[in-house]
Amino acid sequence: MQTNEQLITLCQDLIKHPSLSGFEKEAASFIQKTMQSLAYDEVSIDAYGSVVGSIFGSQEGPAVLMDGHIDTVGVENPNLWNHDPFAGRLTEGRIYGRGSSDMKGALSAMMLAAAEFKKKTGGKFRGSLHVSATVCEECFEGISSRLVTKFVKPDVVIVGEASSLAIKRGQRGRAEVVLQTFGKSCHSSNPDEGVNAVTAMLTLLPEILALKAPHHPVLGEGILVLTDIVSSPYPAPACGRDRKIHPRPDPTDPGQAS
Template identity: 45%
Template sequence: MPVRDGSECHDVERFLLRLLAAPSLSTQEAAAAEVLRAELVTLGFEVETDELGNVIGVLDLGPGPTILLDSHLDTVGVERPEAWSAAPSGERRGDLIYGRGAVDMKGPLAACVHGVASLGTTHDAGRIVVSGSVAEELVEGAALVPIVQRVAPDYVVICEPTAGALALGQRGRAEVVVEVTGKPCHSAYPAEGVNAAEVMAEIICEVRCLPATQHPVLGDGILVLTDLASSPLPSLSVVPARCTARFDRRTLPGELLSDVLEPIRSVAERVAAQFDASTEVSLGEATYTTYTGCAVRAACFAPAWVTEPGSTVAESALQGFASVGMTLPVSHYSFCTNGSATAGALGVPTIGYGPGAPNLAHQVDEAIALSELREGVRGYAALVRGLTSRA
């Protein structure tokens, strides 16, 4: 089925509103996946849904490289819908479209689909693959790996919002779990036991003093405490025998798992020994079942990546944008993306581009401007032309 002509006005706004109306919490993306599948079919893509539930649309425009443009379908939840000034399920007010996922990242997905489709019969180079991947909000990259293995792209575009810039990297992310085992006793006789929570408090204080690794472009490899729990909970006159802390460690290019874990393990073991407690430091693991019923277990370690500004993928992208009068600043993501799989783990040349302000993600009144959405449609078409060397 041929793609609709590029001169035809695609209704990207209505498509985005349909996506926003389809709830898609992680592992519950079925409704949004169906909206995407139907739109891709209408626009002339060859479409399939893989075992995990990823939706994959392909346009074979002619000889040339394979370009994969990825957006994740899942969103975080809406904790306080009453705090929104517009419907979290999607509503247009003036130049803004509100809704959970408007920026992160159904807006970029809608712009990407219509931008690629707008090439129509005016472009004759490249195999273009658009993916709507699942469960990115649970663990970055895990669902994209089988897509990459399936389509073997020459270049990957991560469609997370960049405020109209060209993103050439990101810090990675590791979830570090620290467990302390002490000795329970009656809280009236604390000297008879070992308080695991107090030992953990000492570990947390010392871990905070660890020097951060640094990168000239991406910044510091920061370490942040994100979760803390003792056991038993609640504790009734009992000194806690166990305590678990989780840390978010932002990784930098070239850092291995051992580089992340060993400094924390060294501190934890030294402090625990002072109190006659034991400790274990490990990498967190995400376990979930996709909406298609596929069980997934993935380590929470997403590598960092940087693409050089003078690389072929970056230069070709910028030339594509320039061909339609778009001058993009070069930047990088401040958060972790599925690029950790493509560039960080698999070494596929990767860049990022997407409409919308990334700081609005996960916020009350998340929204994207129609002007940003339309510029994104134009930008994705130009980007594909550049990457297929027919700018």
């Protein structure tokens, strides 16, 4: 089978293994077996569930790590998709499915590229080549890859995230800030008896969002964005409603919005 045919098939097979964040075990096992069949010198699954495949050269040299995450976000409504999100269908030169771009396509390419490099060089090269298939990137970016780097100790890291085929030589980084406003619960028919924590949050948010994110000469403009707002308890103990409400995540401290 030619390399491009292998690549298409491998990407399709990965798509057929659903791997939401925290539920990557089946896909990880498939990746481990695939790396072993591709004659990687060493393949292991670490404590977090990430897969690391290694190819060692005949001489000492730098360690190069290629990384791609296994996990994907979910599929809210499969009926809205033109193609089955877990079928990996090839149509007009494109593979459709959850994770095809982010980032099972790139991960498939890196897995095969490393194996092809070993084959072409016969293992006669300086250093080592590693491919990591990391978990939980969508929810806890950087946590699982940190454990991988402690194991591999790479000199160079290549991340296969989609970039419109442009080489990106850095990342702006990421920080999450949790803001909390506190209130006092009361019945919605007597709002004056309480303090609405959400109203206080709505007063605070415009001030935060008005802050200018920093600019970097290479990495460009920074991004400042609201990603979630949660009220707790939800619903309030006496909110004047008598209907079933799906539970939402809530902070441990009652009477607050964050």
